[in-house]
Amino acid sequence: MKKIYSILAVILLVLMAAGCSSNADNEKTAKDQTGTTETQTDGKQQESQSDEETADSNENMSNQLSSGSEKVITVLEKLKTNLETNAENSEVIQTTGKDLEESWDAIEKNVEENYPEDYENIEESLYPLISEAQKDKPDTTAIKKLMNETKEKMEAFKEKIGS
Structure with a gap:
């Protein structure tokens, strides 16, 4: 009988244990269903925030490209000045060539991803210019020609x- x-x-x-745990499961399910509704509402809010963030990020990228392009143009003008005043000093021209490469590298990836045709067009004259400017004995005539082409392309x- 004892058995x-x-x-x-x-x-x-x-x-009793099974009954208690099933009640807890029901409460979790109810909370999950409420959470799903809240998540769906939050998702719509996040979606509209995401659209705003995308617009902000596009504007930010455009500003970065604009300021980066301006920096490249400024370095090109510096190179032109150095050619006019220090054409014999290859060290100054080499340093400016390195500055040009660094300023282009800062925006290169964004230009390549968002403006592939412009990227190819600019690099047709930019890379030969950088290469020529960094030589031990740079050809100033070639640099002037490439510099003018690159500057026109960068300004365009x-x-x-900007528009």
Whole structure:
């Protein structure tokens, strides 16, 4: 008889434990369903925030490209000045060539991703210019020609992204 009472006690405990846990599961399910509705509402709000952030990021990228393009143009003008005043000093021209490369590198990836045609057009004259400017004995005639081409392309690009 004692065995029967023990077995009944164990069965009763198992049923009570199962009953309690199923109530907790129901509460979780109710909370999850409410959370899903809240998440859907939040998702719509996040979507509109995402649209605003995209517009802000496009504007920010455009500003970065514009200021980066201006910096490249400024370095090109510095190179022109150095050619006019220090044509014999290859070290100054090499340093300016490195500055030009660094200023272009700052915006290169964005230009390549967002304006691939302009990127190819600019680099047709920019890379030979950088290469020539960094030589031990730079060819000033070639540099002047490439510099003028590159400057025109950069100004046209800056005007394009500014509008």
